[in-house]
Amino acid sequence: MEENYRYWLIHQKLFPFHFLSQLDLNRFWERAARRGGLPLAFSQGFNPRPLFSFGPATPVGVESRVEVFELTLTQNWLEEEIKEKLNREGPAELAIQRISRAPSNRKLSRAIRGLRYSFWFSSSLADSSLEEGLSLPAGIEWEKKEFLASSGFVLSFWFKGEKVFSSPIKFVEYLSSILNGLLPEKIIKEEVFLETEGSKS
Amino acid sequence: MGTDPLDHLWKNKEFLTVRKPGQYLGREWNITVKTGQNDAPALVLAFPDIYEIGMSYVGLHILYQIFNSFTGFRAERTFLPWPDMAEVLKRKGIPLFSWETKTPVREFDVLGITLQHELSYTNVLYILELAGIPFRSQERGEGFPLVLGGGPCMANPEPVADFFDCFFIGEVEEAAAELVHIWKEMRGSNKESLLKEMSRVKGVYVPSLYPLPCSTSRIGSTSSANQSLPPVVEKRWVKDLDRTPYPEKMIVPFVSIVHDRASVEIARGCPRGCRFCQAGIIYRPHRERSSQTVVNIAEKLIQNTGYNEVSLLSLSSTDHSQIQALVQDLTAKMRPYRVNVSLPSLRMDTFSLNVARSLQTVRKSGLTFAPEAGTERMRRIINKGLTDADIFQTLETAFSLGWREVKLYFMIGLPQEREEDIRGIARLVLEGIKVGRKVGKAFGSLHVSASAFVPKPQTPFQWVAQEKPEVLKDKVGLLRSLLKRDRGVRFHWSDFETNLVEAALARGDRKLSKVIERVYQGGGFMQSWREFFSFARWEEAFTEEGLSLGSYAQQPLSISQVLPWGHISFGVSSDFLWEEYQKATREELTLPCRPETNCKKCGVCF
Numbered sequence: 001m002e003e004n005y006r007y008w009l010i011h012q013k014l015f016p017f018h019f020l021s022q023l024d025l026n027r028f029w030e031r032a033a034r035r036g037g038l039p040l041a042f043s044q045g046f047n048p049r050p051l052f053s054f055g056p057a058t059p060v061g062v063e064s065r066v067e068v069f070e071l072t073l074t075q076n077w078l079e080e081e082i083k084e085k086l087n088r089e090g091p092a093e094l095a096i097q098r099i100s101r102a103p104s105n106r107k108l109s110r111a112i113r114g115l116r117y118s119f120w121f122s123s124s125l126a127d128s129s130l131e132e133g134l135s136l137p138a139g140i141e142w143e144k145k146e147f148l149a150s151s152g153f154v155l156s157f158w159f160k161g162e163k164v165f166s167s168p169i170k171f172v173e174y175l176s177s178i179l180n181g182l183l184p185e186k187i188i189k190e191e192v193f194l195e196t197e198g199s200k201s
Numbered sequence: 202m203g204t205d206p207l208d209h210l211w212k213n214k215e216f217l218t219v220r221k222p223g224q225y226l227g228r229e230w231n232i233t234v235k236t237g238q239n240d241a242p243a244l245v246l247a248f249p250d251i252y253e254i255g256m257s258y259v260g261l262h263i264l265y266q267i268f269n270s271f272t273g274f275r276a277e278r279t280f281l282p283w284p285d286m287a288e289v290l291k292r293k294g295i296p297l298f299s300w301e302t303k304t305p306v307r308e309f310d311v312l313g314i315t316l317q318h319e320l321s322y323t324n325v326l327y328i329l330e331l332a333g334i335p336f337r338s339q340e341r342g343e344g345f346p347l348v349l350g351g352g353p354c355m356a357n358p359e360p361v362a363d364f365f366d367c368f369f370i371g372e373v374e375e376a377a378a379e380l381v382h383i384w385k386e387m388r389g390s391n392k393e394s395l396l397k398e399m400s401r402v403k404g405v406y407v408p409s410l411y412p413l414p415c416s417t418s419r420i421g422s423t424s425s426a427n428q429s430l431p432p433v434v435e436k437r438w439v440k441d442l443d444r445t446p447y448p449e450k451m452i453v454p455f456v457s458i459v460h461d462r463a464s465v466e467i468a469r470g471c472p473r474g475c476r477f478c479q480a481g482i483i484y485r486p487h488r489e490r491s492s493q494t495v496v497n498i499a500e501k502l503i504q505n506t507g508y509n510e511v512s513l514l515s516l517s518s519t520d521h522s523q524i525q526a527l528v529q530d531l532t533a534k535m536r537p538y539r540v541n542v543s544l545p546s547l548r549m550d551t552f553s554l555n556v557a558r559s560l561q562t563v564r565k566s567g568l569t570f571a572p573e574a575g576t577e578r579m580r581r582i583i584n585k586g587l588t589d590a591d592i593f594q595t596l597e598t599a600f601s602l603g604w605r606e607v608k609l610y611f612m613i614g615l616p617q618e619r620e621e622d623i624r625g626i627a628r629l630v631l632e633g634i635k636v637g638r639k640v641g642k643a644f645g646s647l648h649v650s651a652s653a654f655v656p657k658p659q660t661p662f663q664w665v666a667q668e669k670p671e672v673l674k675d676k677v678g679l680l681r682s683l684l685k686r687d688r689g690v691r692f693h694w695s696d697f698e699t700n701l702v703e704a705a706l707a708r709g710d711r712k713l714s715k716v717i718e719r720v721y722q723g724g725g726f727m728q729s730w731r732e733f734f735s736f737a738r739w740e741e742a743f744t745e746e747g748l749s750l751g752s753y754a755q756q757p758l759s760i761s762q763v764l765p766w767g768h769i770s771f772g773v774s775s776d777f778l779w780e781e782y783q784k785a786t787r788e789e790l791t792l793p794c795r796p797e798t799n800c801k802k803c804g805v806c807f
Contacts, residue, residue, distance in 0.1 A: 015211070015212075016205070016211045016226050016228075017223075017226075017455075019211070019217075019222040019223040019226060020223045020455050020456070021223065021456075023457065024223055024455045024456055024457070027455075027457070027461075028455060030507070030509065031230075031453060031506065031507030031508065031509075032507060033507070034503070034507035034508075034509070034538065035230075035504065035505065035506065035507035037504075040539070042539055048539060050539070060217075060222070060223075061217045061222075089230075089507070090230070091228060
């Protein structure tokens with residue numbers, strides 16, 4: 001069997017492409033890679049598929065700056081070259097931000113230890129010491145509160161451990177209940193904590 | 202990319218609740234946006250069904266490419282929104298827009314709507330309503346787009362004639378330059394003079410110049426009121442398919458669509474001449490793209506789209522004279538890309554099966570064939586010509602090679618059908634299962650699918666009455682009871698009520714525009730979707746207009762009658778069609794058309 005080269009890529013998924021589903025994105029990257037002439041590695045067996053592996057799906061309607069996937073090539077390409085080729089084959093709103101070689105002993109799905117989501121509200125926050133009274137579900141941690149110039153505010157939380165697979169849309173129900181029914185205008189996946197990188201990215 | 206004029210819509214919470222919101226965004230890969238040319242004359246190509254159906258139709262990609270190939274002219278797309286999205290648009294007061302620049306459809310110079318089947322007729326009105334355009338050509342003064350129709354339903358455009366300003370009959374590739382020239386030169390002219398100019402282009406039919414004469418007959422005929430116009434509008438067609446441009450930069454959707462793959466049209470037309478088949482007549486003559494051209498197009502398509510599958514399109518794949526070489530060259534070329542080659546439209550013979558086998562990537566799960574009828578006699582009547590031996594041999598080969606399931610399509614209610622022909626279907630199927638059990642290591646089942654025969658204009662069976670619903674019901678009942686005896690059969694009967702409406706509309710005249718409008722006003726849009734179709738609504742609408750659905754569908758027409766579509770010609774002579782019909786009654790076969798050696802003098806080539 002020929003030697004394969006694995007890469008981890010982080011791309012954004014910004015408005016209005018946050019209306020695409022995870023399956024739409026999977027297809028998009030496979031096609032972009034083929035258009036870009038990347039030497040894709042394929043699975044064995046009767047119906048070979050290119051070896052892609054995607055991080056936890058971001059729900060339709062949620063934007064992201066840190067969508068993660070793994071790509072496997074049959075040739076040793078430079079990271080920058082891959083990034084450049086892929087970014088030529090898609091819209092800026094889906095552009096690859098960073099790329100690194102995957103650590104040899106780690107699966108992507110196991111490496112994602114935390115995701116930070118921000119929830120954007122357009123009205124003003126009545127209770128300024130909101131964070132003190134929060135009783136957050138296990139695995140979800142308070143990060144920060146920011147006030148926007150336009151009277152709105154942004155709350156952000158880390159989803160850790162098993163909670164990286166939990167939908168931020170479900171969490172909106174909880175937030176709404178402590179904010180007297182306020183609903184966020186938008187949700188953005190802001191940061192990912194990949195364990196091998198050694199620090200928060 | 203500038204700001205999207207519909208940003209406020211995408212940011213609206215209601216938009217997030219619609220089904221597959223990603224389909225409405227535009228911005229797919231390979232779209233053409235002519236920046237800085239927003240004032241150029243423009244055509245919007247409308248597909249009267251939802252995005253995932255419309256984008257699967259290769260004709261749309263062909264039209265898009267041709268009309269965008271002209272400088273100083275732009276072509277964009279629009280589709281029907283799913284009803285949930287249509288509601289959002291109506292509530293927000295947002296008129297139907299083009300996918301590329303989000304320009305309201307109403308603001309285009311020309312609105313081109315392709316008509317693929319009769320059940321899409323009410324969707325024409327759905328598009329017009331969502332776009333804010335009056336339904337009838339007569340009600341549209343200046344300042345609205347010219348509404349142009351095209352597609353296979355041009356075999357008889359009369360039922361929708363009042364909704365359109367003009368139609369284009371046949372293949373537009375060569376005429377596009379003439380049309381665009383007129384649209385550019387005559388921009389700002391009044392509609393009447395524009396239509397007059399367009400009517401001089403061969404292939405263009407302006408129904409208002411061919412008004413309905415006073416007629417007491419049920420089916421009225423039309424005749425040209427204008428002496429300078431030809432009494433019959435002839436279709437356009439391209440002589441050399443190999444040199445006809447093909448979209449090598451097909452648009453790649455983000456959301457999944459029905460046919461999510463690259464497609465290359467390897468041939469147009471069909472040499473077989475099955476007597477029920479409208480496509481077999483209206484796309485005559487049979488023309489091919491050379492193997493070399495197909496391989497070149499396929500490679501460029503894969504490089505430009507990134508698709509993992511390329512499908513070879515034609516009415517009958519294995520009638521391509523170079524099919525074996527083509528498949529061999531193409532699979533070799535596609536191997537390094539890891540791209541699958543698929544070959545639909547297989548004839549049920551061992552030659553076709555062997556060609557399919559040479560595609561190493563063909564999955565052994567399913568194979569589809571259309572024997573159409575149950576007995577050799579019936580297959581001679583419809584000029585299908587397959588023998589029972591062909592069918593069993595193909596099944597034996599397929600099952601012994603490891604295919605688990607085979608799908609067979611049949612029609613019920615064909616002309617001169619007898620009980621023995623229905624029993625014949627059951628016999629074929631039950632024998633086929635025995636073959637499968639004997640030779641197939643992994644035999645699963647035979648899927649049998651049947652629908653009611655619909656007499657179509659421009660075919661040898663255009664004069665034939667559709668079978669009455671009571672008789673169809675009995676025949677299906679008989680077939681069902683005969684097939685029940687074996688558990689290896691899965692029988693699927695498509696509800697024949699839609700086939701009745703199809704027949705009435707297919708053979709209809711200009712009076713039916715009122716019926717179509719009535720059905721639409723009563724909520725009858727998206728009629729090809731089971732959840733929206735209502736037969737009762739159609740029956741009532743016919744009755745309320747003082748017409749009868751049954752008599753449009755179930756009355757035979759005579760040779761002496763002027764047909765509602767008599768002034769539209771696809772090049773095949775009426776004499777040829779009548780002679781083919783007579784041969785059907787004598788159960789005689791007509792061999793496939795081979796222009797050099799075996800010309801059938803149908804008339805299209807001359």
